[in-house]
Each structure stands twice: as C-alpha cells, then as structure tokens.
Amino acid sequence: MKHDGEINIIKFMDSKSLELARKYLGVKVEVTMDRPLGTKHPKHDFVYEVNYGFIEGVKAPDGEYLDAYYLGVAEPLEKSEGQVIAIIHRKNNDDDKLVVVPEGMEFTDEEIMKQVHFQEQWFESEVVRK
Secondary structure (H helix, E strand, O other), X not given: OEEOOEEOOOOOOOOHHHHHHHOXXXXXXXXXXXXXXXXXXXXXXXXXXXXXXXEEEEEOOOOOEEEEEEOOOOOOOOEEEXXXXXXXXXXXXXXXXXXXXXXXXXXXXXXXXXXXXXHXXXXXXXXXXO
C-alpha cells in the first residue's frame, strides 16, 4: 500500500506451524500414515498420490499431530522412518507439512512440489529448507 510516495512493507512472519516444523529439518522421524498412497481423501474428491501421515506425539498449532508427506516410496505404507528434507509452507493456511524421505534420498524443490500438487494446488505453498 502506498501513501504519498511512502511504501508500507509487510515483514514476513513465521507461522506457528512453520516455527514447529523447522525444528525437524534434517531430523530422522517416524511417520504414521493415516492416508497411505492411493487413499481417497475423506472429505474432498482426490486421491493421495504419495503416502501422507503424521508424527505421533508432536502436536501442531491446529491441535492435530504434525503432518508429513512421505515421498520416494511407490507403495502404500503404514509406518516408516525417514529424514525430514523440507517443509511445505502454506502461506495462506497455518498447517505446514514436513517432507520426509527414506534416508539418503533427495528431491529438488520442483520435484517435491510436483509430487504434492494433488493436495497443495488449493493453497499458496512453497518449499522451505531452512
């Protein structure tokens, strides 16, 4: 917003879920899949194209457990350990997601966004790595 040549700058503030998720970057975690690969979303008309779950015992700001996409495995999983390589930060929704992969596996930001597009297409999302 401009007034008489003045520019108001809105400083980006970390959301509470981003602040929490950043604590897990680079950490090995166990993901419990409540929506394994191929599962239909319980409320919306789409199918999970990757394994999706949560980190048990870690409460997110929304009152649920911290969510995670588990990439790099082409079969439905119930539970799996992996390394947190990134965060899907939703700029318009305080419900960020960890990006977890089998240890030693890597994906580019573009590869991550392509894999999570099935759900993130309805949000203003970006990959955060630090």
